[in-house]
Every structure is written in structure tokens, then in C-alpha cells.
Amino acid sequence: MTNAAPLPYPSGWFCVGLARDVPPGRVRTARLMGEDVVLYRTRRGTLRAVGPHCPHLGAHFGAGGTVRGEDLVCPFHGFAFGPDGSCTGAPDGTRLRAGLAHHHLAERDGVLYVWRGIADEPPTWELPPPVGAVPLAWWRGEVLSHPQEVMENGVDFRHVSVLHGLDTRETAPPEVAGPLFTIHQRTTTRFPGLGAVGLDQPVALAGLGTMRLVAELPELGGRLRVWVLATPVAPWRTLVRFAVACSASAGVPGVLGAAADRAASWVALRAAVRIIKQDRPVLAHKRYLAQPRLVPGERSIGLFRRWARQFYGEEACRAEPRADGAPAD
Structure with missing residues (x-):
């Protein structure tokens, strides 16, 4: 550092x-x-x-x-x-x-x-169990940012509509369980031939290196799994990997079904990559604020910041943000 x-x-x-x-x-x-x-x-x-x-x-x-x-x-x-x-x-x-x-x-x-x-120190916690699927489509790219900043985007719902034009809303407060942080959200998007589709997406963070999203696709008879993997490679340089596994071939046997799943995964991956490419210039030029002036409706950001403090030594702890616009204590 x-x-x-x-x-x-x-x-x-x-x-x-x-x-x-x-x-x-x-x-x-x-x-x-x-x-x-x-x-x-x-x-x-x-x-x-x-x-x-x-x-x-x-x-x-x-x-x-x-x-x-x-x-x-x-x-x-x-x-x-x-x-x-x-x-x-x-x-x-x-x-x-x-x-x-x-x-x-x-x-x-x-x-x-x-x-x-x-x-x-040796591992103090274990990764969550597997979801039972191997990614079928991958992308990787470097951002001039920190893993905490990358993961914080998951609870920054205000930027999702402004920067990405997506209708994503928090459906319940986040759940915190030690190194795990679960976000509850619903995204309304459009699929070719299906129109607007609402996706209930529990998003699970395992530390500051892994974000995992699982969404049911009843209209397609399948399930979408997305991994966002943030690896710090140097001070304020993070290699971000996106991985997708989409099962959309219910009732389609053998090779044809596998090909349909792979094609659907690449379609979903392109949508995810579009989002990180929009985030990348913002992340590269924004300044990390230890005491952000949060506004009503952004309490989850404050909760995320407090949760993230466990992944640093005591000397690195920062003052907690407040959601009323006032300076932190």
C-alpha cells in the first residue's frame, strides 16, 4: 500500500x-x-x-x-x-x-x-457452499479502484437507475451474518419476446472479494447465476471478473440444451459487462470518502461500510457514515 x-x-x-x-x-x-x-x-x-x-x-x-x-x-x-x-x-x-x-x-x-x-493470519471463515453450477461465460477487466468500492455498488441503488438506467429496488434490509452480507433486491428488465420481467435477486457478498447473484427465470424455465469477483492486484487496482451460468433449456436434451445454456449465459454476460464498463470510468476518478454525506434511503450503504470494517486491521477502521447528512461521530 x-x-x-x-x-x-x-x-x-x-x-x-x-x-x-x-x-x-x-x-x-x-x-x-x-x-x-x-x-x-x-x-x-x-x-x-x-x-x-x-x-x-x-x-x-x-x-x-x-x-x-x-x-x-x-x-x-x-x-x-x-x-x-x-x-x-x-x-x-x-x-x-x-x-x-x-x-x-x-x-x-x-x-x-x-x-x-x-x-x-490463517483463514478465519469459510466461503459459502457451491451453488451447484459452473460458469459458462467469463469476462475480466481491470479497474482503478478498490474491492470495497466495487462491492459497494451492490447496495448503491441510486446509481443503478441514474448510471445504468435499470429499475432496481431494495425489497428488504440487508442481512448480516459475520463475513456474509445479503442484499434483497428486485430488478425489472426486458427480455426479447417476453417484455418486462421482474427478477427477485438475492445478492450474497462473501467478504470483499465475491458477490454472487441467483435469480429465478420462470418465464424462461431456468435460473440465472452471476458471480462478481474482485481481486486486488496492486494498491487501488482491482481485477474484476464477471462469470455467468444461465440455465434456459428446460426440456431441451443433450447437446442442444447445453448449447442453449451457453448462448443464454453469453447474452446475460454482455449485459453485466455493459454495467461494469459504465462503472469503470466513475470508479477510476471518484474519491473514496471515509465519511460520506448519505441521504435518506441510503442506510444500506452505511450498514455495508460498518460490515466491511471487519476485513481490516484496527488501525484501518474509519468513522462510520451517517444517513442523515450530518458528520460522522
Whole structure:
């Protein structure tokens, strides 16, 4: 973090890629909070996330490292490391007493997450259970913003109508359960051939890295699932991923049904990407206000801000916003 960043990196689980992009025998590099994370899967399918540099002389595993059986092999001197991080030897039989530092890794619905804690603490909470569907359409793009700012858009209903032209309303106050924050909303939109359709969309936030939306589509006989994944890659730079799984092929068997689901997912993804592309220039130029002057009807923003404080160290806590336009206490 630099002095120019008004919020530090938050703790929590953050997306580092897709499970399908790390098949057995592959090595991949992801960026998280100013550092590289190396992902690899052994030939038997064990998935690991480790620090990027070999403890021998610092070679980067993501720049030529390979998987040999169950071992990750350094590209520089051939030192191999087993799934537990211990050195299993070099080509001449030499072994290092040093091992690899592992990151806590989790997989949900085909998405890979790495845990980053305050002062390197181990995970203090778990991600919600899978929704039972793997995303069928993906988009990724970088925004000059912070994950908290990206996630706050989920409770900023006023901007949805002004900036995006959508009729989205809060139907009940948010629910808070530790690291989980659930938003209740209804969006009225138009589908080709169906006209205006109302979607009741419970939106679940798991920390400041994951927003998950599930909406029933009775008119289409299916269900829409959308993931918004915010990964801090550098101070005030966030890689945002949108993922969509849309089941709209009720009664359509086999290959035709799968093709219909994929096509519907890409249609829904384009609508979601249009929204983030409208948000991107605003997020890049807005200033984070620790004490915003909220107006009536924006109490959920204040609740979100208070909930988000748990993901930072005590020294990073900010004064709580008030919903009456008065300065915070």
C-alpha cells in the first residue's frame, strides 16, 4: 500500500483464476496484492498455491517451472518440491532443507480462491457452499479502484437507475451474518419476446472479494447465476471478473440444451459487462470518502461500510457514515 491509497488491502478469499485453467501438469501465475501466486496441479490432480520463488536461488516457478508427477520442479537448478512443500531432491540427489510456502486455497463452482489474512493470519471463515453450477461465460477487466468500492455498488441503488438506467429496488434490509452480507433486491428488465420481467435477486457478498447473484427465470424455465469477483492486484487496482451460468433449456436434451445454456449465459454476460464498463470510468476518478454525506434511503450503504470494517486491521477502521447528512461521530 502507498500513502495515496485511502484503504489498505482487505483480508479474505480472493479469486486467482479458474480451475479449468490449471489442469494436471500445468503451472500458472496469478497476481494478488502486489505479489505473484503460483498455481499448479499434480498429475494425480492435487491443486496447490505456493509462493513464486524457489528457496534455493530465487528462480520463479511461473517462468519455466514444470510439474513432474506429484512434484513442482524449479526451472533453474531442477530442485523438486512435493505437495507438502518439502524438497524431494535435485537431479544429482541434493536436497534442500528449505521448503515452499503454501497459500490456503479453496475451490467453489470452478473458481479458485486464495486466502489473505491480516498479518498473515490463517483463514478465519469459510466461503459459502457451491451453488451447484459452473460458469459458462467469463469476462475480466481491470479497474482503478478498490474491492470495497466495487462491492459497494451492490447496495448503491441510486446509481443503478441514474448510471445504468435499470429499475432496481431494495425489497428488504440487508442481512448480516459475520463475513456474509445479503442484499434483497428486485430488478425489472426486458427480455426479447417476453417484455418486462421482474427478477427477485438475492445478492450474497462473501467478504470483499465475491458477490454472487441467483435469480429465478420462470418465464424462461431456468435460473440465472452471476458471480462478481474482485481481486486486488496492486494498491487501488482491482481485477474484476464477471462469470455467468444461465440455465434456459428446460426440456431441451443433450447437446442442444447445453448449447442453449451457453448462448443464454453469453447474452446475460454482455449485459453485466455493459454495467461494469459504465462503472469503470466513475470508479477510476471518484474519491473514496471515509465519511460520506448519505441521504435518506441510503442506510444500506452505511450498514455495508460498518460490515466491511471487519476485513481490516484496527488501525484501518474509519468513522462510520451517517444517513442523515450530518458528520460522522
